[in-house]
Amino acid sequence: MDSKEKTIELIEQALETVRPYLHADGGDVKFVELTDDLVVKLELQGSCQSCPMSAMTFRAGLEESIRKAVPYINKVVSSNVPELA
Template sequence: MVDEALIAKVKETLEAFRPQLNADGGDMEFINIDDENKVHLKLTGACGSCPMATMTLKMGIERYLKETCPEISEVVQD
């Protein structure tokens, strides 16, 4: 079971990143954190169909999230 404090910290961090996605017409939806500390997200709006979505996910969201929540192992798109 994932710690509720970690979930809250991840959600807070994602909210801080959200305006960058919104600026391009996109958004993200938090799904969950699994037992391997992988954060599962769904990119929506313009980000859901963008060919650069993987780069945004890995080089943007994942990098930013790991800086504030080092216990996170990876961010994956569902």
């Protein structure tokens, strides 16, 4: 397994720790891409796309979980919520 594959695996594991909270509110998150410059792209799904708390959930939940698991990530962005891009 190369380092990019390992990094993606760590990102997916981090997202799994947050998913139950998203599911409880009718939402989810999908891993979209890890760019060559270590930017993680996520897609908010379900009620998370339009929730007024999505920015806080994104930064304090998803991004924080990913950064704990993979501290060398440069940025975490949303591919479908413009204000989180």
